Amino acid sequence: MSKLAVLRGGGWPPLLWLALLLAAALGLAELDGLFRLIEPDRRTVIYARAAFIDLLGSHLLLVTLAACVSSLVGVGAAIMVTRRWGADFLPLVSQVASIGQTIPPVAVLALAVPALGFGSGPTLFALMLYGLLPILRNSLAGLRGIDPAVLEAARGMGMAPLQVLCQVELPLALNVILAGIRTSVTINIATAAIGSTIGASTLGDPVISGLVTGNTAFILQGAILIGLLAVAVDSLFEQLQRRAPGTRQAK
Amino acid sequence: MSLPLRSNRVIPVLALLALTLLWSLDFVSIQPNRIAPGSGLGLLAAMGPVWALLLTGLLLACALLALRSPRPAYWPILAIVWLLLLQLPLSLAWSIERHIGADLPYARVGIGAGYWSLLFLLGLLLIELQQRLRLSRVWLLGGALVLAALLGWLAQQDWLEPLALLREYQSRRSQFGAALASHLGLVGAAVGSSLLFGGAIALWLQRYPRAQKGSIGLLSFIQTIPSLALFGLLIAPLSYLSAQFPLLQQLNIRGIGWAPALLALIAYSLLPIVRNTCVALQEVEAGVIESARGMGMSPAQVFLQVRLPLAMPLIIEGVRVTSIQAIGLTAVAALIGAGGFGTFIFQGLGQSAMDLIILGALPIIVLALLADGLFSLLGERFSSGARR
Incomplete structure (x- = not known):
């Protein structure tokens, strides 16, 4: 599942979106004339407090870190409660994963401030906590959706429990788990953008600053970059899911 | 899937976690006014020994009743959890009674991390019990309404007036x-x-x-x-x-x-x-x-x-x-x-x-x-x- 596999398989939509995103992050600052059409009376029409590429970098860093931690924890917890020794916790964990997703991510982000304070750290924590739920829920669905006869057959072949997990269960559940990670990342890209209201430096900064000063050009620059980032990452995940083993079995 | 006939391990874990957080984190915090920084009070300082020991005893009882084998005593645990939930607004009123006198007219009482943790873990206990007893969600909704009514009544009586959340609400x-x-x-x-x-x-x-x-x-x-x-x-x-x-x-x-x-x-x-x-x-x-x-x-x-x-x-x-x-x-x-x-x-x-x-x-x-x-x-x- 490397980038190479995507390249070879003619996965051009994600590459196209990524190229557009990079071009926008590097080139938007040069389009002074274009944005002046929108805000003719302003002195500055290009957001200048930070370079767009840096904001893109820190936005991506936040989302990637959160996705890695919540994938590890979410899949790990799902594996634990689907073993015999952890089965006691299964009803509670699966209920919490579904009830928790009812709570809007903005509320979690907002409550991170009284609990932990302002800045990137609390934003990261909120992203991890909220991003955990879709991954946990999908991992549980994936692991529990496997036909028991398949597991029986694997055990009958003399596979050890760890082998059954790594060679049968996880590959079969991979596509559903990936769908969960995709949902989590999509939500987190949006939530991280709002994170700039609690002091994280992300692509939301130009939008918020534009809203505060009434500068539509700033808003537009931030919005274009956030939108492109979300679409690029989503199409990347779509490509990954299409190539995941177990795609055919799952359907 | 049939229920296994053995003790429940989830409830003791949740109850002991609640106990640990309750005793290690601030239960409430007190600010002399909106601008001054608040000082946190632990469970014992906020509630006094009787109330603190009562809470501890009830949580321990949950854990012990759940360990009963072969069939955990789920109904008594449910009763205790509801008791603990209903005491939550009362405990706020009590800590205000203990700490805020007439000499502090602008004082604000903030809800501490320990209090929020207790609320959260009681919620988890309730979800666990609802699953084990296969209760309808209507019960959960009804219970929440009773809790909200109690909170509203206490607020009406002005007993919760120094609560910071309520003061923010009242001014808006x-x-x-x-x-x-x-x-x-x-x-x-x-x-x-x-x-x-x-x-x-x-x-x-x-x-x-x-x-x-x-x-x-x-x-x-x-x-x-x-x-x-x-x-x-x-x-x-x-x-x-x-x-x-x-x-x-x-x-x-x-x-x-x-x-x-x-x-x-x-x-x-x-x-x-x-x-x-x-x-x-x-x-x-x-x-x-x-x-x-x-x-x-x-x-x-x-x-x-x-x-x-x-x-x-x-x-x-x-x-x-x-x-x-x-x-x-x-x-x-x-x-x-x-x-x-x-x-x-x-x-x-x-x-x-x-x-x-x-x-x-x-x-x-x-x-x-x-x-x-x-x-x-x-x-x-x-x-x-x-x-x-």
Whole structure:
């Protein structure tokens, strides 16, 4: 599942979106004339407090870190409660994963401030906590959706429990788990953008600053970059899911 | 899967975790006024030895009753958990009684991390018990209402007056009402109009199934665009239109405000409704429709009396997902001046006023949970009606 596999398989939509995103992050600052059409009376029409590429970098860093931690924890917890020794916790964990997703991510982000304070750290924590739920829920669905006869057959072949997990269960559940990670990342890209209201430096900064000063050009620059980032990452995940083993079995 | 006949390990873990957090974190904090920094009080300092030991004893009792083998005593545990929940508002009143005298007229009592942890873990215990005892969700909703009524009564009696959250509410009582109205108004308008448009689109897609893949693809593409970006992208064209046409200005349609918020909310709401309605209408068995036709029903009758009622549970599920999503997105829409509870959150963030943030965030969570419970119950009602 490397980038190479995507390249070879003619996965051009994600590459196209990524190229557009990079071009926008590097080139938007040069389009002074274009944005002046929108805000003719302003002195500055290009957001200048930070370079767009840096904001893109820190936005991506936040989302990637959160996705890695919540994938590890979410899949790990799902594996634990689907073993015999952890089965006691299964009803509670699966209920919490579904009830928790009812709570809007903005509320979690907002409550991170009284609990932990302002800045990137609390934003990261909120992203991890909220991003955990879709991954946990999908991992549980994936692991529990496997036909028991398949597991029986694997055990009958003399596979050890760890082998059954790594060679049968996880590959079969991979596509559903990936769908969960995709949902989590999509939500987190949006939530991280709002994170700039609690002091994280992300692509939301130009939008918020534009809203505060009434500068539509700033808003537009931030919005274009956030939108492109979300679409690029989503199409990347779509490509990954299409190539995941177990795609055919799952359907 | 049958229940294993052995002791429950989940409840002791939760109860002991609650005990640890309760004794190690601040239960409440006290500020002499809004600006002065608060000082935290632990459980013992806040509540006194009798109340603190009572709480500890009740939590330990939960753990011990759950370890009973072969069948844990779930009903007594449930009673204890409810007792613990009901004492939560009373414990606040008690700590205020103990610490806030007439000499501190502007004092504010903040709810501490220990208190919130206890509330959260009691919630988890309740979910666990509800699963083990297979209780209906109506009980949970009823219990929450009793708790809310108790809290309201205590607030009426002025016993909770120094509570910081309540003081923030009291100084913004009319704004709170306005925020509730605009939040519900936006969510209702968005869900209502997307139900209308989404239903029409879904019916149209029944006639032209070839357009289905493309339309659903387009709607899911919109869903992937983050809310802040979509709001932002709508501002420029709307303010341009508003500048061109004075009529729009008179209707208060501008680049910021309710207009871009509602447009974006509808755009987000269409996907769950269109997708669920399409699936629901297609999943009605051909045999059922055939027999309805055979009974001499006209096409309109078949649709209204057979297909629509059978499709109802899935359509309501779409409305449930849409409403929860819209409640959260409306909070974000406060950034572009659309009002709602998000206003309190972003004001609170701007002023570093933690209680104001909580005053905005809690109602949003409550609204989302209420919408979830309400539409789930409605869906269950319809699906049992359809089966009959």
